[in-house]
Amino acid sequence: xxxxxxxxxxxxxxxxxxxxxxxxxxxxxxxxxxxxxxxxxxxxxxxxxxxxxxxxxxxxxxxxxxxxxxxxxxxxxxxxxxxxxxxxxxxxxxxxxxxxxxxxxxxxxxxxxxxxxxxxxxxxxxxxxxxxxxxxxxxxxxxxxxxxxxxxxxxxxxxxxxxxxxxxxxxxxxxxxxxxxxxxxxxxxxxxxxxxxxxxxxxxxxxxxx
Numbered sequence: 196x197x198x199x200x201x202x203x204x205x206x207x208x209x210x211x212x213x214x215x216x217x218x219x220x221x222x223x224x225x226x227x228x229x230x231x232x233x234x235x236x237x238x239x240x241x242x243x244x245x246x247x248x249x250x251x252x253x254x255x256x257x258x259x260x261x262x263x264x265x266x267x268x269x270x271x272x273x274x275x276x277x278x279x280x281x282x283x284x285x286x287x288x289x290x291x292x293x294x295x296x297x298x299x300x301x302x303x304x305x306x307x308x309x310x311x312x313x314x315x316x317x318x319x320x321x322x323x324x325x326x327x328x329x330x331x332x333x334x335x336x337x338x339x340x341x342x343x344x345x346x347x348x349x350x351x352x353x354x355x356x357x358x359x360x361x362x363x364x365x366x367x368x369x370x371x372x373x374x375x376x377x378x379x380x381x382x383x384x385x386x387x388x389x390x391x392x393x394x395x396x397x398x399x400x401x402x403x404x405x
Contacts, residue, residue: 200302200323203260203282204351204371206235208403209361211396212264212353212376213238213248220384221248225256227389228379231396237264237284237374240271246278253279262302269295276301284351286327288312293319304351308332310341313348323349323371330355335363342369358402365403373403 204210211228213236215221221244225236236259238249245263252261262282263275272295275283283296288305293316296303306325307313309332313324326338329352333340338350352364353374364373378395 197281198260198302200282200304201349201371203235203262203302204304204323204349206260206372207233207400208365208372209233209378209396209399210235210237210351210353210372210374211379212374213379214241214376214381215244215248215384216242216381218244218247218251220387221251222255223387223389224379224384224392225252225259225261227392228396229256229258231378231393232400233378233396234258235260235262235372237262238280239263240265240275246274249275249278249280253281262304266292266296268292272296272299284325286325288316290315293321297321310345313341313345317345317348322347324351325374326350326352327374328354329364330360334360335367338364338367338369342367358399361399361403362405375399 211233238245260281263280264284266272266283266285282302284304286306304323304325306327349371351372351374356375378399383392
């Protein structure tokens with residue numbers, strides 16, 4: 196039985212936001228993150244290697260729950276699902292995209308930046324959302340402002356989250372998981388420094404839950 200968006204957001208404190216340029220890096224990168232305790236992975240559809248990376252991780256890293264980010268229209272939505280994405284994330288959301296995603300039955304974590312956007316999705320029955328771009332959209336004060344009138348929504352803040360503020364974000368009552376990319380930075384992936392990625396993943400969980 197597939198997991199719900201709420202269950203996916205509860206697996207790990209952090210969700211790595213992964214930009215993979217070389218599909219050969221996908222499996223060792225995923226294994227390094229999972230070894231560090233980060234078992235929910237967002238593969239952004241920003242590169243030509245993204246869909247193949249999802250396929251390989253889904254086939255070869257059973258402990259990972261792999262999803263697709265940067266879903267911006269029905270084309271990317273269906274391409275990600277066809278590649279095996281177990282959940283889908285959008286940076287922002289239109290009504291048409293939300294309706295198309297809901298029809299698939301695949302867990303959907305749509306992006307919002309304002310209370311109005313959040314309320315429009317809540318009306319559709321969606322209660323798990325990505326708060327993006329978190330820092331630029333008002334950060335923790337905005338999360339608190341949205342949480343007061345709409346406490347039913349659980350967020351994954353992403354964008355500008357780092358080692359210094361991750362604990363502040365994760366401690367918010369309406370945050371289920373935090374999205375970040377520093378533990379899988381491009382220079383570490385290019386250098387195939389999997390041990391350092393695992394170390395940073397372990398550290399990230401410790402920082403978030405401190």
